[in-house]
Amino acid sequence: MLKILKYSFFDLIRSRWSYVYLLFYLLLGFVLLFLNEDLSKAVITLMNVIIILVPLIGTIFGVMYYYDSKEFTELLLAQPVKRSSIFIGQYLGVSLSLVMSLVLGLGLPFVFYGLFESAAIWDFSLLLVTGSMLTFIFTALAFNIALYNENKIKGFSYAILMWLFLAVIYDGLFLMSLIVFETYPLDKFTLIATVFNPIDLSRILILLKLDIAALLGYTGAIFQKFFGTNVGLFLALGSLMIWILLPVLNIYRKAKKKDF
């Protein structure tokens, strides 16, 4: 698996798109810092980018890589390599190269602007950790979609739809149901609904460290308990881990049965 990972990774970091992605983040980081000069403010702006853009890019890259490397996959399948190794290796190759672009692209400008002397370093690290996890999650989800759809166009559409659903539509439905059922106690429902969407989960995770920890406490005892302490932080991180694990396990499972 490590060999596959190595080749996928090197294949990808040599592709034009990785550079575009890296350059985009470099530019974003520098522009943000240039405009804001305030590190912690830039972190908040970055959050908006990360919870929307990172999943989108993870999704697109995942699907694209899967379909583009289909023949390569078949070549590998004829080699004495385990199927699961091929797919997990490729998946890790894609997500790691994306994570590297993200971390380098955002990290360099911030280091350049004196991150290590700043109090924002923890917020920033959390941002990068969350961004990385989102990359892993959405690449895995994209791989899943691609594994189930032979048709490239179909797979691509489903993947974009999935992103759109989790990034926007889910929150719309969520908000609507909260307003419709406002007379009921909602805090448990709210927490559960958050856990079921990795984008929401990441947003909350970052916000916990930024501005709304106490605002959330405003709404009720369960929120306060959840968000007021480190319980929330660890639970959110744990849930994100599950969000990575489940799709990866499914890749593993599906890859074993799939015909090529």
Added chain:
Amino acid sequence: MIFRLPTLFFLISFFYYGFNSANAQITVCDSCEFTSVKAGIKAAKPGDTVLIKAGLYKENSIIIDKPITLLGENLPTIDGEDKGDIIQVFADDVTIDGLKLINVGSSYTEDYAAIRVSRAKNFVIQNLELRKIFFGIYLEKAREGIVRNNNILGDAVSEHNSGNGIQLWYSKKIEITNNSIQKVRDGIYLEFADDCRITKNLSKDNLRYGLHFMFSNDDVYNDNVFENNGAGVAVMFSKRIHMKRNKFQYNWGTAAYGLLLKEINDAEIANNIFEENTTGINVEGSNRVNYTGNTFKNNGWAIKVKGACYNNEFINNNFLYNSFDVSYNARLNDNKFHQNFWSEYTGYDLDEDGFGDVPYRPVKLFSYIVNRTPETIILMRSLFVDIIDFSEKVSPVFTPDNLLDEAPLMKKYSW
């Protein structure tokens, strides 16, 4: 004129004492003629000074019923042994200076205090250290007194069995300055107290309010710091209060405010700093209040307007990085926002007159939704919320459409 009068009194009394107290000083200590504060006071004649040397005096209900000065040397301690009021002042022209008062003892029926001033005027209470108190300094129907340089540290844990640091009840023209008040119920509490000046105090870590006004008019509080109090500062049912250059900070919590205004009319709120409060200012039923030159930074809500508020003006304030700048729970607006700086403003200034060319709408749809269903706060900063906020900005449906700042500042306002 109002505040010159006590000063004049002061000068007069100074001369009066000056002639009499040179040889009328009564000393209290372990090995002195008088070994208790009570005995010392009993022996003193009006105008005398009772000098208390360092030591521990276990006394309570010390009654001062003549114009004397009670002066501590090297901070003597009077231990009330939890039996109730420690010092009670019933006479005018009394000075209490340099004592440490401990163990007042709490009660559910009586408001025991370290020092109680009742129906007296021209008093000075200064340089005291109060510890383990119920109420600290309790002024009832007192006038023209000074409370300054005192250090009050309580050990309050719950609201119902704790008292206030400095309490004023039916009192007038009191000056409260340079005190530090911590860990009591309300730092300073004013009820029916008019024409008072509260300046340069630090009120911190108190259970309920750092400063609390009820039915008190024409008061001024300037240059104070209110920090991490259970609910911030509350000004209720009062008129013509001036609040300037105060800092309201770190009041985080379920029902915490920097400043709570309820039924307040004709107030001036200027040049204050509100930083990191759940709500910067919570306004209910307040009219003709001018907010100028205030800075709201990193609050959950900078200003929350509830109920009917008319003719309020917000001019030249700075709104910096608040989660919500202004929140309204009604569609009606009769307040003016003009020439404020909004960090979230995204407009431009093509004619370079220093004001944005596009008006700013400080009320977001999402803040309206959160007011209605608090749990929705969990969706803050999500893309969906940004989208609905944007569409509301373009065509207001739920928020007051006349609530806008026509001339938002392009640069921070500084004073």
Added chain:
Amino acid sequence: MVKIENIHKKFGKNEVLKGVDLEIPKNGIFAILGPNGSGKTTLIKSILGMVVPDKGKIFIDGKQTHANGLYRKNIDYLPQIANFPSNLGVKELIKMIQDLRGGSANSDHLIELFQLEPFLDKKLSNLSGGTKQKVNLVLTFMFDSQLVILDEPTTGLDPIALLHLKELLRKEKEKGKTVLVTSHIMSFVEEVSDEIVFILEGKIYFKGNLSQLREKTGEQDFERAIAHLLKKNHA
């Protein structure tokens, strides 16, 4: 060498293999023929474990194939369409496959044979279809396994390369290897194969050598014989 027992495979509702039994002995070149969609590639892929059969067993050298695919170490496979990771160079690809399979490999004489030297440092995305197929052939023949499976090896090859391919096959056969090949070029099949397996609608329709085929169909010409098989079936 290869023994296939009662293989069934469905893709959705489409039943591609309907109980195939086949035994391929050691040493020789076996051509698998059949019209489009008859299940040739599916059968080959089943042997390779790329397609998971619904039913049935496959034995290679007497050992049943295992899902982990490690038995493929002893199979050289040439996939039908050669399409490689586009960012890799030819040399890197060859190295990578060597690295993945382990064991000894000799690609130099093959590179020479197909005259690939000028392309070694080029990226695969910049190569023509024929050149890619040559690379594909190098990748297949650089190992020395006893079982060689070739899916449409002639695709895109120029006449010279085709000659080299035939030469290669002859040599492999001389080494005592078993070669499994599918092709649409009948003359090629006729020229190289020792035995023919004809698949039709998911079943083995004919198995035997060329003379047996001629006998069975009564046609001397190979192409006609095949056409006869097809016609007879449809009649």
